Amino acid sequence: MARSTLQIATLIAGLALVSGGSAEGLVHYEITGDGIANSLTGAAGDAARGRELVLARTTTCILCHSGPFPETRFQGDLAPDLTGAGNRWTVSQLRLRMVDASRFNPGTIMPSYYRDDGLVRVGRNFVGKPILSAAEIEDIVAYLATLRD
């Protein structure tokens, strides 16, 4: 009994540590020229995982974009086809476009995927969170870079 109480207390302390970590906010990044040269995580992304993320509707990518995804129905046409994205943009440019596309065009409808402030009436479950994590952005950037004609 005493042991299980202790275990629960340890578990709660552990959870508090985890949530404290995520409340620290976004990792710092530096914009150079028209891009972000360095990986947000310090590591290269996983392109295969990036493809899965692009196709997952929760990331919102294919609600607006279409691309070379013949197996997937219901793609959007509000935004450019992602085919050839790796020819059009460097990795550094892709990273900044994911992080904050409004830097290139303040009127863009593309959300800033790595931003947690300056937003209005954010839903309770999303307050203080970016749309994508740093690791997810790196995976997607790694995948988009492979989309070369």
Place this chain on the structure above:
Amino acid sequence: MNFWRAIVLAALAATAPRLFAGEIPPDARRSGYSFMSPGTRAMQDDDSSNPGMLFVLDGEALWTKKAGSANKACADCHGDARSSMKGVAARYPAFDKALARPVTLDQRINLCRANHQQAAPLPYESRDILALSAFVAHQSRGVAITAGDDPQLNSFVEQGRRLFMQREGQLNLACTNCHDDNFDKRLAGSPITQAQPTGYPIYRLEWQTLGSLERRLRSCMTGVRAQAYEYGAPELVALELYLMSRARGMLMETPAVRP
């Protein structure tokens, strides 16, 4: 000749109703109906296959049913809805003098229940409120929308327009980004409409039931990951009023069917 023509054109441009950037000119407005597949249009067009008509029939029964401690039915004051309610929904939300603000048709029905029937309000999106409002709005089918004509509503229409233009939520999108600037394109394969609220309450196939414009607005807000306003919130009423005034002159379709 060209000089005078230029002056005439300039004068016409100056006196035409002012459109903000991105807003849809009156003659380019289209009902959500025009974005639908032939099958869904046919479902709306045929009263015997339009599922919204079941709610209209329920509403017709409620219209003559006595309610509340006053033991009065809608019909006891308003008589035959086919004449007394014709055109009424086309001018809602309407200004309420006692409250000094606009109220939706649903809110008007509940004000009537409180003040004249001494009955409890019907909950938002309950079958009975939807049935009554569908029945009342159905009497305006084919009637041109006039909402927002009352000058007392001007500041509320303006509030609704500001909300329509305001980016919000984690996805940081405004209504106007899709419904003024990108209608007819496809979001996840589905056509984006102009958000002309001509047929509410609508039978939405995705919902498998009838629903109000407020429900539709709340689900768009949730879609952009914004905190949806509560039913009856002044912001939702203002948005509804702006949308109805934006559709002024378009014909009511209640009960519309939408995907």
